[in-house]
Amino acid sequence: MLFGCSDSRLAAEIIFDRGLGDLFVVRTAGHVVGAEVMGSIEYGVDVLGCPLVVVLGHDSCGAVGAACAALESGRTPAGYIRDVVERVTPSVLAARAAGRVEAEEILAEHVRHTVDLLLDRSRVLAEKVAAGQAAVVSLCYRMADGSAQLVASRGLDAVVPAAS
Numbered sequence: 001m002l003f004g005c006s007d008s009r010l011a012a013e014i015i016f017d018r019g020l021g022d023l024f025v026v027r028t029a030g031h032v033v034g035a036e037v038m039g040s041i042e043y044g045v046d047v048l049g050c051p052l053v054v055v056l057g058h059d060s061c062g063a064v065g066a067a068c069a070a071l072e073s074g075r076t077p078a079g080y081i082r083d084v085v086e087r088v089t090p091s092v093l094a095a096r097a098a099g100r101v102e103a104e105e106i107l108a109e110h111v112r113h114t115v116d117l118l119l120d121r122s123r124v125l126a127e128k129v130a131a132g133q134a135a136v137v138s139l140c141y142r143m144a145d146g147s148a149q150l151v152a153s154r155g156l157d158a159v160v161p162a163a164s
């Protein structure tokens with residue numbers, strides 16, 4: 001199952017060469033997490049039995065850019081866009097606190113943070129990972145060459161022994 005950014009260039013089935021019926025996909029701007037996202041992911045893992053949750057972030061992400069811009073200008077966007085920006089902001093702050101200020105480093109922090117968030121918030125997911133029945137990984141997708149780099153993983157060894 002894939003949890004990624006809503007960006008039009010991040011079409012999950014096209015990127016991973018999958019067809020109808022292959023992927024359970026949840027996407028939000030900047031892959032920010034709310035209750036509906038948690039419920040959808042728990043449904044995929046617990047009810048459908050998906051063994052792998054892939055968090056997919058990407059370079060030139062508008063949501064990450066908006067969070068950086070809001071921090072720099074001190075101005076938060078109006079409406080519910082503010083909600084998206086506020087959910088990306090902790091990742092930007094964490095990256096900065098660690099001295100990581102390049103766009104690529106901020107994105108990596110955000111996808112890593114998203115994996116942590118999913119496992120912290122969802123007992124269902126955390127228990128599946130602890131039992132070796134599911135894994136959560138995060139990837140950074142690069143638009144220019146279509147490559148995806150593994151940033152972080154939890155429980156991957158148990159689900160895919162050869163992957164380590």
Ligand SMILES: [Zn+2]
Nearest residue numbers: 005007061062
């Ligand atoms: Zn994006």
